[in-house]
Amino acid sequence: MAGKASGYVVGVDLGGTKTLAAVVASNGEILCRVKAKTPVEQGPPGVLAAVATCVKDAIAESKVSRSSVIGVGIGVPGPLDPVTGVVKIAPNLGWKDVPVKALLEKDVKLDVFVENDVNAGTVAEHRLGAGAGVNDLIGIFVGTGIGGGLIFGGRLHHGFGKVAGEIGHMIIEVNGPRCGCGNRGCFEAMASRTAIVRDLANAVAKGRKTVLTKMAGNGDLRQIGSSALADAYRRGDKLAVKIIKRAARYCGIAVASLLNLLNPEMVVLGGGVVEALGADYVNRVAKAAAKRTFDVTLEGVRIVPARLGDDAVFLGAACLARERAAKD
Amino acid sequence: MAGKASGYVVGVDLGGTKTLAAVVASNGEILCRVKAKTPVEQGPPGVLAAVATCVKDAIAESKVSRSSVIGVGIGVPGPLDPVTGVVKIAPNLGWKDVPVKALLEKDVKLDVFVENDVNAGTVAEHRLGAGAGVNDLIGIFVGTGIGGGLIFGGRLHHGFGKVAGEIGHMIIEVNGPRCGCGNRGCFEAMASRTAIVRDLANAVAKGRKTVLTKMAGNGDLRQIGSSALADAYRRGDKLAVKIIKRAARYCGIAVASLLNLLNPEMVVLGGGVVEALGADYVNRVAKAAAKRTFDVTLEGVRIVPARLGDDAVFLGAACLARERAAKD
Numbered sequence: 001m002a003g004k005a006s007g008y009v010v011g012v013d014l015g016g017t018k019t020l021a022a023v024v025a026s027n028g029e030i031l032c033r034v035k036a037k038t039p040v041e042q043g044p045p046g047v048l049a050a051v052a053t054c055v056k057d058a059i060a061e062s063k064v065s066r067s068s069v070i071g072v073g074i075g076v077p078g079p080l081d082p083v084t085g086v087v088k089i090a091p092n093l094g095w096k097d098v099p100v101k102a103l104l105e106k107d108v109k110l111d112v113f114v115e116n117d118v119n120a121g122t123v124a125e126h127r128l129g130a131g132a133g134v135n136d137l138i139g140i141f142v143g144t145g146i147g148g149g150l151i152f153g154g155r156l157h158h159g160f161g162k163v164a165g166e167i168g169h170m171i172i173e174v175n176g177p178r179c180g181c182g183n184r185g186c187f188e189a190m191a192s193r194t195a196i197v198r199d200l201a202n203a204v205a206k207g208r209k210t211v212l213t214k215m216a217g218n219g220d221l222r223q224i225g226s227s228a229l230a231d232a233y234r235r236g237d238k239l240a241v242k243i244i245k246r247a248a249r250y251c252g253i254a255v256a257s258l259l260n261l262l263n264p265e266m267v268v269l270g271g272g273v274v275e276a277l278g279a280d281y282v283n284r285v286a287k288a289a290a291k292r293t294f295d296v297t298l299e300g301v302r303i304v305p306a307r308l309g310d311d312a313v314f315l316g317a318a319c320l321a322r323e324r325a326a327k328d
Numbered sequence: 329m330a331g332k333a334s335g336y337v338v339g340v341d342l343g344g345t346k347t348l349a350a351v352v353a354s355n356g357e358i359l360c361r362v363k364a365k366t367p368v369e370q371g372p373p374g375v376l377a378a379v380a381t382c383v384k385d386a387i388a389e390s391k392v393s394r395s396s397v398i399g400v401g402i403g404v405p406g407p408l409d410p411v412t413g414v415v416k417i418a419p420n421l422g423w424k425d426v427p428v429k430a431l432l433e434k435d436v437k438l439d440v441f442v443e444n445d446v447n448a449g450t451v452a453e454h455r456l457g458a459g460a461g462v463n464d465l466i467g468i469f470v471g472t473g474i475g476g477g478l479i480f481g482g483r484l485h486h487g488f489g490k491v492a493g494e495i496g497h498m499i500i501e502v503n504g505p506r507c508g509c510g511n512r513g514c515f516e517a518m519a520s521r522t523a524i525v526r527d528l529a530n531a532v533a534k535g536r537k538t539v540l541t542k543m544a545g546n547g548d549l550r551q552i553g554s555s556a557l558a559d560a561y562r563r564g565d566k567l568a569v570k571i572i573k574r575a576a577r578y579c580g581i582a583v584a585s586l587l588n589l590l591n592p593e594m595v596v597l598g599g600g601v602v603e604a605l606g607a608d609y610v611n612r613v614a615k616a617a618a619k620r621t622f623d624v625t626l627e628g629v630r631i632v633p634a635r636l637g638d639d640a641v642f643l644g645a646a647c648l649a650r651e652r653a654a655k656d
Contacts, residue, residue: 079624088624136488150590152485159591160464163624166588171581171620173502174518183584183620190502253499256511257585260494262478263487292499292511296407296416296491 007070008062009325010055010110011318013117013310014047014076016040016092020310021054023062023069024318028128030311031062044098052107071111073321075120075313076100079163082320085114088163111328113321117313119156119165121306122149124316125268129307136264139306140167141271142251143226145180146188150262156320168192172254191250193273196229197222199243210239230276247273248281252288259293259301270306279305335398336390337653338383338438339646341445341638342375342404344368344420348638349382351390351397352646356456358639359390372426380435399439401649403448403641404428407491410648413442416491439656441649445641447484447493449634450477452644453596457635464592467634468495469599470579471554473508474516478590484648496520500582519578521601524557525550527571538567558604575601576609580616587621587629598634607633 006026013020019038023031034057039046055072078090085101104112115123122139131137131151139149148167150157157164168188169181176185177195189195201221204213212232216224232240255267267289269282286303293301308315334354341348347366351359362385367374383400406418413429432440443451450467459465459479467477476495478485485492496516497509504513505523517523529549532541540549543556560568583595595617597610614631621629636643 079622148589152480157480157590160593160629161591161625161627163622164589164591166591166622166625169588169622170498170585171500174500174504174578174581176502181622250502253502257498258589260497261476261492261586261589262485263489263492263494265488294407294491294494294497294509297489297494299489301488 007068007325008064009070009318009322010058010072011314011316011321012051012055012072012074013120013313013317014038014051014074014093015117016077019051019054020314021051021058022311022314022318023058023064024315026322028315028319030315031064032058034058034061038093040093044095044103047093048100048103049107052104055108055110069110070325071113071321072104072108073113073115073120073314073317073319074100074104075115075117075317077117080114080116081162082113082115082158083162085112087114111321111325113317113324115156115317115320116149116165118147119149120314120316120320121270121308121312122151122268122316123156123319124308124312125270125306126151126154127319128315129312130268130304131266134266136262137266137268138167138258138262138264139268139270140251140255141306142192142269142274143272144193146192146271167254167258170254170257172250172257187250187254191247191254193226193229196243196247196273197224199246200224200239203239203243208239211235211237212240226272226276229273230278233277244277244281245284248277248284249288252285253292255285255289255303256292259289259297263297265301267301267303268306269303270309270312274305275309335396335653336392337398337646337650338386338400339642339644339649340379340383340400340402341448341641341645342366342379342402342421343445344405347379347382348642349379349386350639350642350646351386351392352643354650356643356647358643359392360386362386362389366421368421372423372431375421376428376431377435380432383436383438397438398653399441399649400432400436401441401443401448401642401645401647402428402432403443403445403645405445408442408444409490410441410443410486411490413440415442439649439653441645441652443645443648444477444493446475447477448642448644448648449598449636449640450479450596450644451484451647452636452640453598453634454479454482455647456643457640458596458632459594462594464590465594465596466495466586466590466592467596467598468579468583469634470520470597470602471600472521474520474599495582495586498582498585500578500585515578515582519575519582521554521557524571524575524601525552527574528552528567531567531571536567539563539565540568554600554604557601558606561605572605572609573612576605576612577616580613581620583613583617583631584620587617587625591625593629595629595631596634597631598637598640602633603637
């Protein structure tokens with residue numbers, strides 16, 4: 001039987017549409033990936049049965065021995081308690097108070113460690129990606145929504161109720177547009193993909209033109225994805241450029257607040273919007289942030305793109321499961 | 329000679345106008361207080377000589393033996409390095425790169441521990457005030473400016489460059505009024521006493537009436553203090569009520585951002601504005617914050633007034649000096 005430090009871990013990224021599972025070695029190497037549709041309509045038992053199948057398939061495909069697998073780490077989209085492994089709410093899955101750890105352990109017969117997906121992604125960037133060697137790091141993931149993870153002194157900051165990190169719901173414009181959460185002017189309501197396409201659709205409704213109207217298959221600008229946005233931006237579409245630049249500036253303003261407040265060494269920017277827009281977006285964010293941050297605070301700080309893409313969540317979950325196993 | 333745990337510590341609050349020093353026992357009891365004008369015009373050597381005199385006077389007046397004093401803790405208004413004891417910048421003192429620890433140790437012949445004043449105040453509330461027993465706590469002090477301190481897992485969060493906690497420079501209104509720091513819409517520019525009196529003066533310039541015009545001796549509303557503001561508020565002065573209620577709402581919005589981001593167990597509100605306006609202000613802040621915070625995040629969280637008033641900074645500095653001495 002493998003020692004706990006050297007064994008394999010299965011990392012899982014449980015998303016609202018698909019589930020990814022991968023067998024991960026102690027050096028972070030990914031031995032194999034398995035992907036499956038998340039059967040959300042089947043509720044927690046069906047979804048977790050599908051997750052268990054993914055885990056077993058990944059182990060089988062990787063050809064490592066069952067006994068060399070020391071645990072499973074799973075990233076779930078929603079606030080949860082990483083100690084009990086109970087997911088409090090997961091809107092994308094329609095879940096409330098689901099004991100993921102207990103249910104999954106019964107099925108896979110391995111120790112299961114549960115973490116919020118964005119926290120897991122941040123941990124992966126910290127341990128294996130852009131932030132290796134950094135002590136204080138903030139991960140910001142800009143996509144349909146905006147999520148974040150906080151690492152202080154090398155460890156995830158969970159907070160009192162274990163739900164810290166809702167970076168997308170820092171308010172950056174008191175009377176700003178309504179957010180999905182009900183508030184006004186949340187960072188997410190100002191700079192997410194959802195905010196960008198809302199602003200595009202509103203401008204088009206007022207008669208503004210954009211190449212995106214043609215690019216949106218059914219004409220619904222709100223369905224436009226990050227890569228189409230990036231395409232229009234690179235082609236110099238005036239409306240897209242204006243709205244995306246503004247969103248990047250808002251992101252920079254949120255980053256400035258985070259720098260002034262928390263003084264991290266590094267801010268890692270990831271998620272669909274950042275990946276699609278690339279270095280130009282990251283540079284705009286960094287510039288807008290630097291302009292609004294104290295000199296003493298900015299000294300030595302790096303604002304960088306994430307490196308791990310879609311692998312981040314399962315890799316981070318795997319890292320955390322391994323660290324937990326080493327402690328036990 | 330007294331043991332390190334049981335000895336006395338001198339706590340100092342070095343302010344831009346006055347310096348407070350007090351001999352503090354291990355249980356937090358204050359044996360005596362000494363107060364002196366801060367001779368800012370004399371520069372660092374003169375100011376630190378005056379601080380040393382305060383320390384010696386406090387020891388002499390307290391009648392404890394010199395050998396029972398195990399160290400000095402001093403709170404300084406500005407970003408600094410608590411390890412080296414060098415103050416990077418202190419605008420209120422006109423200082424830049426002043427080695428407070430080294431200079432003061434030479435004079436007082438005791439170990440000196442230097443901490444940012446607002447951090448020290450937060451530590452005092454955590455160890456001896458409103459937050460005793462709490463693990464994750466945020467201190468917010470609303471006065472001329474707005475400062476803050478962050479305690480995670482029972483310890484001050486200093487961050488990468490040791491300058492974390494600039495709560496007043498979280499941006500809550502992208503296009504808001506200009507802040508002293510140069511940015512627009514900082515929390516400080518929206519809710520500090522400076523912001524409140526600016527809004528009052530602007531409204532009066534536009535013809536609005538307030539009892540505060542009479543109360544301001546020389547007619548300069550910008551010189552109005554927190555207690556006069558509170559007085560006008562309690563007397564139902566329409567303009568003062570409107571502007572103060574709005575400032576409290578902005579404070580609640582900043583608190584909501586902090587709760588969503590950091591999920592602390594407690595937020596302690598202190599400083600001149602909070603002390604003058606009392607429970608009514610704290611309740612307004614708490615209500616505005618609760619409205620904008622996720623239910624799972626708000627569970628069990630307390631938003632409370634500070635308890636230690638003007639004693640907080642020197643008490644916190646004393647606590648930190650004692651803890652540092654116990655480690656050595």
